Amino acid sequence: MSLPRCFTAVLGAILCLVATVHAQDATATARQQWEDFNHYVLIARPDLAAANASALLASVDDATLLDIVESSSRAATFDSTRDGAAGRETLRELAIETRNGRQRARIERSRDSERIASDIDRLDDGDRPRANAIERLRGSGQFAAPLLLDALMDDDRQQQHPYVMAAMVSVGRPMVYPLAVALPHLEAVTQTQVAQVLGEIGYPRALPYLKQVIDAPDTDPHAKRVAQAAYDLIGQNVALPANVTAAELFLTLGQNHYTTQTAGKPLPGYSAAEGAGVVWSFVEGQGLVATSVPGEIFGDGLAMRAARQALTLNQQLDPALSLWLAASLRQENNAPASSDLPPQTPLPAQFYLEMAGPLRQHDVLDRALDDRDPLLALDAINALSATAGTDALLNRAGTVQPMIRTLSYPDRRVRFGAAIAMTNAFPEEAFPGSHRIVPVLAEMVRQSDQRYAIAVSRNGEVAARMQAILSDLGYQATSGPSLSALGEVINANPGLDLVMLSDDLETIAMTVRDSASNYQLATVPMLAMVSSADMPQATLLADSDPRLMVTQRSDDAQELRGAVEQAAERFAGRSISGDEAHAYATSALTVLRRIAETRNPIFDVREARPALVLALSDSREGVAELAGAVLALMDDQVSQSAIADAALDTGRPAAVRVPLLNSLAESARLYGGYLSQAQLDKLLELVKTSRGDLANAAARAHGALTLPTGNVVELITE
DSSP: OOOOOOOOHHHHHHHHHHHHHHHHHHHHHHHHHHHHHHHHTTOHHHHHHHHEEEEEEEHHHHHHHHHHHHTTTTTGGHHHHHHHHSSSGGGHHHHHHHHHHHHHHHHHHHTTTTHHHHHGGGSSSSSHHHHHHHHHHHOOOOOOGHHHHHHHHHHHGGGGHHHHHHHHHOOOOHHHHHHHHHHGOHHHHHHHHHHHHHHHTTTTGGHHHHHHHHHHHTOHHHHHHHHHHHHHHHHHHSOOOOTTHHHHHHHHHHHHHHHHHHOOOOOOOOEEETEEEEEEEEEETTTEEEEEEEHHHHHHHHHHHHHHHHHHHHHTOOOHHHHHHHHHHHHHOOOOTTTTOOOOSSHHHHHHHHHHHHHHHHHHHHHHHHTTOOOOOHHHHHEEEEHHHHHHTTTTTTSSSHHHHTTTTTTHHHHHHHHHHHHHHHOOOOOOGGHHHHHHHHHHHOOOOOOEEEEESSSSSHHHHHHHHHTTTEEEEEESTTTTTHHHHHHHSSSEEEEESSSSSSHHHHHHHHHOOOOOTTTTEEEEETTTTTTHHHHHHHHHHHHHHEEEEEEHHHHHHHHHHHHHHHHHOOOOOOOHHHHHHHHHHHHHHHHHHHHHTTTOGGGGGHHHHHHOOOOOOHHHHHHHHHHHOOOSHHEEEHHHHHHHHHOOHHHHHHHHHHHHHHHHHOOOOOOOOHHHHHHHHHHHOOOHHHHHHHHHHHHHTOOOOOOHHHHHOO
């Protein structure tokens, strides 16, 4: 039996009323929970505060939470209450969740197109509705721009246009970027209105776009006059060069975006809550379109767009091309793995960099070194290696020579890449910094777990304590009163990973200065321990030399260990994997062999001898064999004896000993014999007792050393 229609309607009304009452009760309860949460935070009852916060978050969505917080009498103290809660362990996660929920609701509300459109419709409803609507539009910021612009472009809403323009001006700076992007694409009337708005807001970011409209030959005369007036108005407070072009203004804008990103400062349009920024485009038929870009590459995306526009207006503007290349490369390097943005270019950025040639590659490298950006520096070095001859590689015709700077750059990968590139260019005459090439190659050879350091202090007790700390951290460490006193140690080691100093500031400054002129120390990081009184001046000294890090003198061994690790990490760059270290070592050894073979007068391969001798004991595939091949081309007793000791080591596999014996034979053939009688006896014993390839190699070395033929006769007649 069906119920009468009127009864059904009454029942529905009752159920609706009950639901409304329940909703009102739930909201009232949530409001009380919010008030109680604040109260218990203030009186330091975290248990009760947590209970109320948990119940509140479980019962409301983000939008309701925002309404409750902002309508509360405690809204003005929300931030301090939240911070107070976050400072207590039991409340930290709840405080963060409350903050995040409020931020999510604000973001969603600020971008609600229906809400924005409704506010725009109220702009001509009278003073109070207009004031309320403008206040909400300010909250929407840049996301109100598309619908406000649509209203200006709608001829049927002309009577509303003055109110829309006034609202744009009231919203202020957030309007400038999207409106400026749209400006060159608008019809004359709307273009005039937007130019006027930009002039009244007065933010310099609009200048390139206004200048573009002013200079465009097809701009409507009236729109051009209004744009010029806006440009002049904004320009009153900006030091604009005379006769500056739109292309140059876009270049300046792009450089500002790039350097702001480099400094890690927020750019207009960036949302810290989302960790992303908005890039605006004007699409014919759609109007303004927003694209969310991860914060890590937001500034690079903006710089690329500005540089591209500069090049569109002036294809000969080389600095704009250099900026575009740097920004596109950095964007690729820093893009989050989770980013699903479509690529801005059809081909990888490295393609365009190599195509641009050495001059632009040097620009990118110079910028990378200034910004301490090792990934970008490596991109430029790789491009130069692929495209530049010696003169172009060193940029002898250019105004800067960044490749020279790379040899003392803090990051190992940059130093290594530059050293390989410069030796592969086969220079025929010395150049500034050429004396640093072989020490860097030697550093590449010894990329392994073993690290070397020296501790320098005129106070013997302090020097010994620093040495002990370095030893505890895995360094092979030596101490002494000065660099000169440690000269033999520095020369004998395959290279240093750290210099630790403790003395008065004047002595430290002199030591740092002296080390800079010593090619063996010029790329080594230094950690100086100074008194608290000397810290301000020591910090200035460190600012002038990127190798130097200073820390306040302390008796706390743990603090000093932390400072040592920080100094080493800051200079060396990201850790190098075992496979990567192996590749670096073999690459350097191959290059050193070629230097030795060609007897290049620019590079003294003997400077790598300590590292090469050490490499003879390296167990990694090919390292010992390659080291022996380089040492074989050095005319001295140390090199030949080191090869012999390694080749005659019975604990090593035959596959390693055979090439080492061949290197011994090559050394003897070229320079004669330097071996001791004990070594010669071992070689003869090896000849007598071995078989196969090992025996053949030993016999070959025996012959090259021109040992008595009686040894051969003895073997034959036995």
